[in-house]
Amino acid sequence: MCRTVGVVMMLACAGCALARVLPSTSSVHTTRDARILKAARAAQTEPILQLREVDRDKFPDIPDYVFQNTPSLSQKYLTTLVPPPPSFHQWFRPSFNTVLHRQFMLSTRVGLNWKVFPNRRWTNATVPFVISRHYLPAEREMIERAIATLNFMTCIKFIPWDGEAEDYLIIWPVEEPAGCWSYVGKRGGQQVVSLQPPDSRSNRCFISLGKPIHELLHALGIFHEQARADRDNHVTIITRNIIPDYYHNFGKQGEENTTFPFDYDYDSVMHYGKNFFSYSKNLPTIVPKVENATIGQRIMLSKLDCIKLNDLYGCLDDADDREKYTSFCKYLGL
Template identity: 55%
Template sequence: MSSIHLCLISVSDEGLSNITLSDEETMDPELSPGLFQGDMALTNDFYNFWRVGLKFDIFPDKLWKNGVVPYTISPLYEPSELVTILKAIKLINFMSCVRLVPWDGNAKDYLLIWPIKYPKGCWSFVGRYGGAQILSLQPPDNKGPNCLGTEGRAIHELMHALGVFHEQSRWDRDKFVKIHMDNIIPQFKANFDKQSLDNTTYSFEYDYDSIMHYGRFFFSKKKGKPTITPKQPNVKGIGQRKAMSKGDCMKLNDLYGCYKTPAKRRKYYNICNFMGL
């Protein structure tokens, strides 16, 4: 898939094959592509702005127009895998005013959900890229469930496609987590960069439970060595790939203007509080 301009691959396939990740028997499919922060493909211009932090009012074209996201799903998926993907889509549609809708064959911009082989894994472009936009979800194999054990990883990548970055990249993250740089695989240290306060704002508190947060051992160079740990007391775990947290849900609704009327604000706040982890 080199023709779709995966311009930020920083580690060769050969280099990746020699890496063993912490608690995992095999490489996590969200990390394996070697893209920006493991699972994001960005254009050069987008990446340059990201390096100093990014506001979507700088790139308004990266948000999907009117919150409508056409999609089509590869026929290569097994029925059970298709059900998992559709469940992720239905949950996002229910918990936000974003509307992921089947592609009608005419819309210029749409998500192409496909089990990409090169680079394989779970990955997405960030926001609306334009045209047929790949979102890769690797199906289960004899080594494990990969991206489709549950709907959680599909939701994570769909959130990227909607324009949401990783939670631990926030400018204020150092108040909430400690990054153990000595434990990180050297090639991936840049994946723990954070955004600039000058160009980013947040309406919600730091979210340890976010589906967009790294886990404790992501990119660890040795089993049992954490790369990221919480600073706040009574935080048992960080990151998960089960479902949107309350914060994820509220952030997505805020990003797409779902709170424009008091009635909609009440509706989506209640949904986020009731259904979010």
């Protein structure tokens, strides 16, 4: 009885804390004139970092498609630090439809195996970060909400870079190749997460909170859900509908490279949508084998995303922490 009351009070406190750090997304999804946006960005004084070629020799066991369109940056240091996130408003109601069970922890794999790649894990579950000053306030706000979400729902701590830490993330509107992309796991040194800003055609990487969360999960060591070795048991890839230049995006990971004893998760924020990289929105590239299953949500961590991440970084090792973070995942994940 006491334990039940404790969990309820903890979740009540969780709701209050989320109300302080997670704002409404309505102010972010606005259409802006391209000329105004270009002028605002031109007014920034921060230099754009230069790109160099990826050194694939450092990671011979990782397939080439993991590195596709993910160039590294030259080692420059920024002279300004990231200010603390502002106070935010609540942005969603938790879903109570799914009950979390230990049954989810089965036999398949979706994250980097630290035994094979020990240096790819962020030390002490701590990730120093810098957010580029090229982002406009609404864009920066969404990035900070994504970081606040991960800080709250897991034991992983994103902290502003102090200018001294050797390994850190730099969240940057990379111009070439533009897009939403990240390395998988820690690479060492300055590591880019590219989030393309909105333009006159689209909100790009800021269409929803799940987009920056998706890329940050890559940086923490999480692969795409449909890259699992067992994915063909759960989805069918329609190769004839995939634009040939993007075949590599549908590769699978070998079991020896990855780990995670969890069920396949159609609800994962890391899962591609049904027509990703298709010739047409009417031509699916991925079809779930479960009737009426939906894929490709970019709203929030799913319950299993949350548990996977906590498990990957040892947040569930202690009994009290396990109860806390499992409760957060159960009630706050999608």
